[in-house]
Amino acid sequence: MGTEDVLAEVGPRLRRIRKEREVTLAALSEATGISVSTLSRLESGLRRPSLELLLPIAQAHQVPLDELVGAPPVGDPRVRAEPVQRYGRTFWPLTRQPGGLQAFKVLEPRRQEEPEPRSHEGYEWLYVLSGRLRLVLGEHDVVLSAGEAAEFDTRVPHWFGSTGEGPAEFLSLFGPQGERMHVRARPAAPR
Numbered sequence: 514m515g516t517e518d519v520l521a522e523v524g525p526r527l528r529r530i531r532k533e534r535e536v537t538l539a540a541l542s543e544a545t546g547i548s549v550s551t552l553s554r555l556e557s558g559l560r561r562p563s564l565e566l567l568l569p570i571a572q573a574h575q576v577p578l579d580e581l582v583g584a585p586p587v588g589d590p591r592v593r594a595e596p597v598q599r600y601g602r603t604f605w606p607l608t609r610q611p612g613g614l615q616a617f618k619v620l621e622p623r624r625q626e627e628p629e630p631r632s633h634e635g636y637e638w639l640y641v642l643s644g645r646l647r648l649v650l651g652e653h654d655v656v657l658s659a660g661e662a663a664e665f666d667t668r669v670p671h672w673f674g675s676t677g678e679g680p681a682e683f684l685s686l687f688g689p690q691g692e693r694m695h696v697r698a699r700p701a702a703p704r
Contacts, residue, residue, distance in 0.1 A: 522583050523567075524558040530574055530581070531556070545569040607684075614688040621646060621674055621681045628654075630670035637687045638664040639673065644681030648673045657683075 531541060542549045547566060554560035562582070571578045594606040601624065607616035621644075628649045639646065640662045648655050649672045650665050656676055657663055665671060667687075675681060 519583060520562060521558060523562045523581065524556045526581060526583060527552075527562075527570065528556040530576065534574060536574075541570070541573060544573040612689075614686060617685045617687075618642075619683050619685050621683070623677065623679045624675045625677045626674050628672040628674070630672045632668050632670045635667040635687055635689055636664070637667050637671075637685065638662065639686075640684040642682040642684065644679050644683075645676045646673055646681040646683055647676045 531538075536544075538549045538552050541547075541552055545552075547569060551560060551566070552570075555562055555566060560566075567578060567581050571581050574581075592607055592609055594609070597604045597606070601622065603620040605618040607618060608614065628647070630649055639648070639657065641657045641659050643659050645659075646657045648657055648663055650663070651669045651671070655663075
């Protein structure tokens, strides 16, 4: 459905919602500050709907704006991917779309491994959910604990895996080169 088709359906929808609520054009005009003439032209399709007209109407009817414009329903956003075993780890894909930014929940089992750093195009972000994860990045050899994060350019030789002490569960976000992660957090409440 094209933009013109969507806009053509707004007027009849406005009229239907108003009549369902048994509201007159005069009462809606008073509630919104929009003239009766403008409301009538909107409902009949003689006036093109705009955000500055639809917002007060949505507010007066106490409905979401997308109900006025007939936004398509949003599908189920849950990702139900099956776990995959690779490199001795269990990966749960958290994104559905191939390419671009990819997210995974990863379970790294307890094991003794000699790090074998590798490099490739991309950018990675790790967040440890539980356990401890060893990260070798260039000249750095660090252990990340639950609640800690790391981000790095994957062109730098890197390896991550078990510390040998126990399993680690972590989130991994990986994007092609140039797609750095932008994480937004709410500021902490003042104490």
